[in-house]
Amino acid sequence: MQVKGLREIVLIHDLKKQGLSISAIARQVGCDRKTVWRHLDQGLVAPVYGPRAPRERAIEPYETYLRDRVLAFPGLSGARLLREIRAMGYEGGYTAVTDFLRTVRPSVPKPFERRFETPPGRQAQGDFAEFTAEFTDEPGVVRKVWLFSMVLGHSRWFWGRFVASQNQQSVLRCHIGAFEAIGGTPEEILYDRMKTAVIGEDEAGVVTYNASLVALLNHYGAIPRACRPYRAKTKGKIERPFRYIRQDFFLARSFRNLDDLNAQFDAWRAEVANPRLHATTRRIVDQAFAEEKPALKPLPAIPYDAVLTIERRVSREGMVSVGGNLYSVPDTAQKRMLEVQHHASEVRIFEDGKLIARHPVLEGKGLRRVDPAHRKAPPPRPPQQVPVQGLRRPLEFYDAVGRRLAAGGQP
Numbered sequence: 186m187q188v189k190g191l192r193e194i195v196l197i198h199d200l201k202k203q204g205l206s207i208s209a210i211a212r213q214v215g216c217d218r219k220t221v222w223r224h225l226d227q228g229l230v231a232p233v234y235g236p237r238a239p240r241e242r243a244i245e246p247y248e249t250y251l252r253d254r255v256l257a258f259p260g261l262s263g264a265r266l267l268r269e270i271r272a273m274g275y276e277g278g279y280t281a282v283t284d285f286l287r288t289v290r291p292s293v294p295k296p297f298e299r300r301f302e303t304p305p306g307r308q309a310q311g312d313f314a315e316f317t318a319e320f321t322d323e324p325g326v327v328r329k330v331w332l333f334s335m336v337l338g339h340s341r342w343f344w345g346r347f348v349a350s351q352n353q354q355s356v357l358r359c360h361i362g363a364f365e366a367i368g369g370t371p372e373e374i375l376y377d378r379m380k381t382a383v384i385g386e387d388e389a390g391v392v393t394y395n396a397s398l399v400a401l402l403n404h405y406g407a408i409p410r411a412c413r414p415y416r417a418k419t420k421g422k423i424e425r426p427f428r429y430i431r432q433d434f435f436l437a438r439s440f441r442n443l444d445d446l447n448a449q450f451d452a453w454r455a456e457v458a459n460p461r462l463h464a465t466t467r468r469i470v471d472q473a474f475a476e477e478k479p480a481l482k483p484l485p486a487i488p489y490d491a492v493l494t495i496e497r498r499v500s501r502e503g504m505v506s507v508g509g510n511l512y513s514v515p516d517t518a519q520k521r522m523l524e525v526q527h528h529a530s531e532v533r534i535f536e537d538g539k540l541i542a543r544h545p546v547l548e549g550k551g552l553r554r555v556d557p558a559h560r561k562a563p564p565p566r567p568p569q570q571v572p573v574q575g576l577r578r579p580l581e582f583y584d585a586v587g588r589r590l591a592a593g594g595q596p
Contacts, residue, residue: 197224243277244285251282255290303338306480308410310375311335311363311382313351314427316435322442330443333359336426337371339480340473341463343426345454347446349549353397354508356381357529358546360401361489369481370405375412383411397491404489406482433457443548493527503559507532509550514542515559 193214200210211218247270254261254269263283267275270282313331320328333356334345344366348355364370376382384393392411402409434453440446459470466473497505499521504511507525512532514523524535527546534542544554
C-alpha cells in the first residue's frame, strides 16, 4: 500500500525518531515495509501526484455550435442560445452556457466618453431636486421641499435655495438670488426641461420657453437652453451636486423650519462645499470661481422687478389671497376689490391707485401674514359706573314705621 499524503510521511519520520522498528511503523501507518524504507531514504519530500484524468463537461459537445452562433450574431442572448442547445439535447445549467459565452463572444468596442468642459462664463446649469423633511417646529409632519441649485459649468461653484413649491414666482426669486450671489451672469443657462422653464417642443425640435423666465434672463443678458431629451450626461454638472448635497449635507441633520434649513445650507456651502477640492476638475472650487468671475457678465444697474397685476376680493377678515397665501389689508380700506401687484419678492396692494399695503412673498401654501399696523386699536372702554348702594337701617326702624302707619299717623 502506497502512502498518499504528506501527513503519513511526517508520521513515518516521527515514529522512527521515537525508536519504533520498520515493521511497527508499517503496521501503524498501514503500509508495507518497502514504502517505509523508501520515505525514510527520501526524507521529508511532498508526494507528487499525477494529472487528474479530464472529465467531459456537459457544455463541451455544444461549444462549437455556440461559438459559431455568437460570432455570426454577437447580440444573441444566453437565454436564447440555452433554448437552442436544450432542443439539441443539452442537459446542463444556464451558468455553464453564460460562462462559455463570456470567453467567446466578440467584445463590442465602446467609444471613450469625452468630458465636456465649458469655458469661463459660458454656461450655468439650473434644476430642482425633491427632498422630504420633518421640521422640529412641526414634529410628526413630513413635508416636501425642493432645492433649486445653479452650478457654474467651468468652476463648479454653486448656489442653492430650498423652497416650498416650484411655482413661477419661486423660480424667478431663485434666479435673482443666484445671480446676486454669483455677482454676474453666464451667457446661457442649461435646464433639464423643468416645466417652469421649458413649455414644450414642436416636431421640428423648436423649444418653447416660459415667457416670464425668458423676460428675466433677457434682463440679465442670458439665454435659456434645454437639455436634449434622454441625454442625462449633458446635465451631469447639476446632477452630481444634488447627490453630493444629499449625502454630505442633508442626511442626518435636523432643521427647525425652512428658514433654518436654508441658513444651515448657506453655511455648509460657504464652509465646506465651495472651498473643497473638486473631484473632477482637481481644483479648489472657490479659487476656480475667482478665475471665472471676470468672464461673467456684470449685473444690470436696475434690479429685475417683474410685475403680475391681478384683482383680488377682500375677505371678511380683511385678507386677500395671492399665490395660495393670505395677506392683510388695512381696516381703513373702503373697497372690496383691490389691485394687487405680485412682484418677484414682494406683494403690493393698491386702492384707487394708492399703495395701502406691502408684504414679503410667503414661501409655501396656506400661510397668513397680518401686518399689525393694518388693524385698528379697539376704542377705549368707558370707566365702569359703580352703583351707589342705599343706606342700610336696622329692622326695628321698619317695624316702628309699620306700627305708626297702622295707627293712622305719619311715618
